[in-house]
Structures are given as C-alpha cells and as structure tokens.
Amino acid sequence: MSTLDEPAVARPLPAPRPSATRARRSRPRLPYLLILPALAVSLAVIGFPLIRVIVLSFQQWGVAQIFSDAxxxxxxxxxxxxxxxxxxxxxxxxRTLVLTVVMVGLSMGVGVxxxxxxxRVHGWVRGVMTFSLIMAWAVPTFVSTxxxxxxxxxxxxxxxxxLGLGQHNWYTDAKQGLAVATLIVVWGAVPFITVTTYAALTQVPAELVEAARLDGAGGRQVFFGITLPSIRPVLVIVTALxxxxxxSVFNQIYILRNGAPSPDxxxxxxxxxxxxxxGHEYGYASAVAVVTVLLLLVVSVFYLRQLIKTGEAE
Structure with a gap:
C-alpha cells in the first residue's frame, strides 16, 4: 500500500483560550485591596484641601468675611x-518660568x-562622591539656606x-538675590539627580557598549547612540519632578528674605x-493657587505622554 493510502491521523485540537472577559475576571484583586488604604489617605490629605481651595477661589473671603456670620x-x-x-x-x-528653566537646566546639567x-571613577573615589552627595541631600532646606x-x-x-567685594549686599539687587536662591535649589537637587542618573547608567547593557567600541564608535557616539536612549526614561522622570x-520654590527665597520678600x-x-x-485676600490667593496647579498639570501631562511614548517604543 502506498503512502497515499495511509489513514490520516487525527490531531488533537488546541484547547480554547480563555476569553478576554474571563482573563480580566481572573486577575487577582489583592493588589487593588492593598492600594486602597494609601489611596484613601491620599484623597483625605490632598483631596479635601484641593476642593476647599477651588471653592474659595470662587468666593470673596477677606477679614470682613472671617468675622461675619453671613x-x-x-x-x-x-x-x-x-x-x-x-x-x-x-x-x-x-519670573517663575525663567527661574524654573534656569534651576532645572543647572540641576540637570550638573547632576548628569x-x-x-x-x-568613570572607581574604588574609594566613587564611595567618597556617593557619601558626599547623600550627606548634602540629607541637609534640611532650612539649614542649607x-x-x-x-x-x-x-x-x-x-x-x-x-571675592574681595568688601561689604557687598547680595540682596539689594533682586537678580543677585535670586541667583543665590538658585544656587541653593541646585545644591539641594543635584544629589538626587546624580544618584538617580548613576543608577540608570549602571543598567546600560555593557555588551552594547563593547560592541559599539569594537565597531569603532567614539565616546560621543556611544553616549548619544546607546547611553542616552537607555537612560532617557529616567531623565524624563527626573526632569519632570x-x-x-x-x-513651586518657596522656602529658599522666603528664608533668605527673612519672611518678607519684596515684590521683585x-x-x-x-x-x-x-x-x-x-493682604488677607484668601479668595484671590486661592485662585492664584488653582492657576498654579493647572500650570503644573500641563507639565504632568507632558511627563505622562513621554512615559507612554517610551513604553510604546520599548
């Protein structure tokens, strides 16, 4: 009998895959239950004041209203x-936008x-740098200011x-005073940026770097072609934060000016x-706070979009 006359062997059909609805139902609920206490505390601590500020922004609330029964x-x-x-x-x-750009630019540049x-350094030098950064990071804002x-x-x-400037007053000119405040902000931000970026650098695949160097790539090509794309998600997060x-900088300027900063x-x-x-204009101040939050939401949306794009690219 030829091979054409051999009876066909029945193959077992693959088991049906669970539907998306069934898979969704089978997801564990424990993680969501564990998140609930933290979510409830966050809503209570942040949600109520935020709603209160929004309500105040539509009201006329001053000294007269505080002592009024109406x-x-x-x-x-x-x-x-x-x-x-x-x-x-x-x-x-x-002024806030300019300060933000300068502070973030200096912090990111020095930190990275x-x-x-x-x-690049090894051994005890890296240990000393890490220890110094952590100690600087641990100093409270009030103390560093x-x-x-x-x-x-x-x-x-x-x-x-x-500098041999005699009795120069750094705070008569607001530009010089804000420069001092900028240095304080950068001083406090650089340790966090440095440690976080260094942790990301340790996760760059070493085999990709070695392969690029074997192909004749220079240091600049390796950085922009391999290192920077690998740490880009971390840089996006750190920059957004x-x-x-x-x-929202407040403490540094407020303390430098002894609790009474001039309009400049x-x-x-x-x-x-x-x-x-x-000014005891709580309604107007609440409206300013709401506008500030909205401006920060724009940054948050941009940050989330960048993270989503990074996740899709990966």
Whole structure:
C-alpha cells in the first residue's frame, strides 16, 4: 500500500483560550485591596484641601468675611478675571518660568555630569562622591539656606571676603538675590539627580557598549547612540519632578528674605502666600493657587505622554 493510502491521523485540537472577559475576571484583586488604604489617605490629605481651595477661589473671603456670620459670598469668576487683568501676576509668572528653566537646566546639567563622572571613577573615589552627595541631600532646606545666607552676609560673609567685594549686599539687587536662591535649589537637587542618573547608567547593557567600541564608535557616539536612549526614561522622570519642585520654590527665597520678600523676589507660590496672609485676600490667593496647579498639570501631562511614548517604543 502506498503512502497515499495511509489513514490520516487525527490531531488533537488546541484547547480554547480563555476569553478576554474571563482573563480580566481572573486577575487577582489583592493588589487593588492593598492600594486602597494609601489611596484613601491620599484623597483625605490632598483631596479635601484641593476642593476647599477651588471653592474659595470662587468666593470673596477677606477679614470682613472671617468675622461675619453671613459667610463669604460667591463671586463667580471675578477672582480669575482679576488674575487675567493683573500685570503684577503676569510679571510673577514670567519670573517663575525663567527661574524654573534656569534651576532645572543647572540641576540637570550638573547632576548628569556628576553621574557620568561617577561612572568613570572607581574604588574609594566613587564611595567618597556617593557619601558626599547623600550627606548634602540629607541637609534640611532650612539649614542649607541659612548656611548660604551666612556665606553671603554683608558684613561677615566669607563670599565677600574671598571675592574681595568688601561689604557687598547680595540682596539689594533682586537678580543677585535670586541667583543665590538658585544656587541653593541646585545644591539641594543635584544629589538626587546624580544618584538617580548613576543608577540608570549602571543598567546600560555593557555588551552594547563593547560592541559599539569594537565597531569603532567614539565616546560621543556611544553616549548619544546607546547611553542616552537607555537612560532617557529616567531623565524624563527626573526632569519632570525637577520642574514641579522648582516651579513651586518657596522656602529658599522666603528664608533668605527673612519672611518678607519684596515684590521683585516673589514667585507664584510666594505671591499666593503673600496675598493670603499679608493682604488677607484668601479668595484671590486661592485662585492664584488653582492657576498654579493647572500650570503644573500641563507639565504632568507632558511627563505622562513621554512615559507612554517610551513604553510604546520599548
């Protein structure tokens, strides 16, 4: 009998795959249950104040309303209309944006540069750098700001002595005072950026770097072709966090100016604070705070989009 006459052997049919609905139902619920307590605390701590600020932004709340039994009247969009027509507010916005760009640029540049340096050094040098960065990171903002204030003090500051400036006052000119505040912010941000970026550099595939060098690639080609694409997700996260933190800078400037920063020193956070606790215009200050949050949401949306693009590329 030829092979054509052989009976066909029946092959077992593959087992049916579970439907997407069934697979979705079979997902464990324990992770979601474990998240619930933290989510509830976050909503209670952040959600209620945020809702309260939004409500206040539509009200006229001042000293008269605090001592009145009638309560604050709703004024609709009056506070937001005032923001749009207030030239001081837009000056503060521009100042905040410029400071944010400078602070983030310097922090990222110095932080990434130190991370690349840590990758090249070995042994005890890297250990000393890591220890120094962590110690600088551990210093509270109040302490580091006071240290810089003492260094730039007009009569006994070491900076004037080293530079031979005599009794130069660094805070008469707001540009110089904000430069000192920028240095303090960069000082506090660089350790976090450096350690995080260095951790990302340690995860760059060594075999890809070696293969590129064997093919004749130089240091610049290896960095832009392999290293930078590998650490890009971490850089996006760190940059977004730095923008959010620096856009809301408050403590450094407030402490440097002894709790009374002049209008030339005010950022959005300080401007809202001064309107509320010195001008006693809590409704208008709440509207400024809401606008600040909306501006930060724009950065957050950009950050999320970059993460999604990175995930799709991978």
């Amino acid at each position: 309560g604050p009247p709703f004024v609709g969009l009056k506070n937001y209309t005032r923001i749009l027509s207030d030239p001081v507010f837009w000056t503060v916005v521009v 540069g130190l991370a690349l340096l840590m990758e 006071q240290i810089f204030a003492w260094m730039t003090e007009q009569n006994f500051g070491i900076l004037n002595y080293v 730095s923008v959010i933190w620096d856009f 020193y005010q950022t959005l956070a300080i401007y809202a604070y001064m309107q509320a606790y010195q």
